[in-house]
Amino acid sequence: MTDPHPHPARAPGVPAARDRLDRxxxxxxELAAAFRGAAARPDESACACHWGNTEELDLLKTPGEDLDRDLLQRAWYGTDWRDPGAVLRRILPQFARELTTGLDGYAWAVDRAGAAFAEAGWQEWPARQSGAVREFLHAWWAYALRVTGPGLLPAREVLMVCTEASGAIGPWLAVWEGTRHPVADHHLAETLDAWDWDLLREELPWRPWAAWPEEAEGAVRTELTAWIAEHAPARLRAAGAPEPLRHSARLLGLPAPTRHQDPHWPPNLT
Incomplete structure (x- = not known):
């Protein structure tokens, strides 16, 4: 019989990854148990021309049944709910499963996922519910650092979601620092390869949807930059990362005027 609620595929032959998958x-x-019976408010509304029809909205107000992927994506991607917390609680068990398996055809929308958590105010929910969300985010991040494969979200995108969902990047970087594993180092190289030019320009490498004040965005970028400068060079060398990538990590540890004058400053970076 096919499991109607598939969990992420196991990474064969990797006991540590299996342990994290068990977690x-x-x-x-626990998410499924904590949010069983949750539904959107009876007076919740949405624009029919831009969001969906009354029948689809009624599904959000009815607990239990999984939504089709398109409706699920519109629910967590929406920005004008009267009660975004109630909407997220309704969809959260299914949404979390979709996140761990790569969002299928909706991975393009992942930049909005962390904000959906933040805007729902999950950290103020009752202890069982907030604890279930917190444990999910930590379990997902620990798993993401140990696995790689087609269809899964890159570790940098999981980091982005967890950071926006929680409002902090430090706890997630601390887990990465403590995960000494070739796959975690591979993710570090991929992340720096995607983000180095933004960080060298002193820009956050994603657009935060959450309502962060400018100083909070700057603090996240500064913390991320400092962490990469301190921890990435040795791990990149051990992983055999390309020399330009290792220079990017080194440059992030230099003050701006000095890095601009370095002979390895990317010539096309302005």
Whole structure:
């Protein structure tokens, strides 16, 4: 019989990854239990021309049944709910499963996922519910650092979601620092390869949807830059990362005027 609620595929032959998958499975099960019976408010509304029809809205107000992927994406991507917390609680068990398996055809929308958590105010929910969300985010991040494969979200995007969902980047970087594993180092190289030019320009490498004040965005960028400058060079060398990438990590540790004058400053970077 096909499991109607599939969990992420196991990474064969990797016991540590299986341990983390077991933790993630438990976290997903706890989300399902903690939010059983949740539904959007009876007076919740949405623009029919831009969001969906009355029948679809009624599904959000009815607990239990999974939504089709398109409706699920419109629910967590929406920005004008009267009660975004109630909407997220309704969809959260299914949404979390979709996140861990790569969002299928909706990975393009992942930049909005963390804000959906933040705007719902999950950290103020009752202890069982907030604890279930917190454990899910930590279990997902620990798993993401140990696995890689087609269809899964890159670790940098999981980091982005967890950072926006929680409002802080430090706890997630601390887990990465403590995860000494070739796959975690591979993710570090991929992340720096995607983000180095933004960070060298002193810009956050994603657009935060959450309502962060400018100083908070700057603090996240500064913390991320400092962490990469301190921890990436040795790990990149050990992983055999390309020399230009290792220079990018080194340059991030230099003050702006000095890095601009360095002979390895990317010539096309302005």
């Amino acid at each position: 993630l499975d438990r976290a997903l099960d």
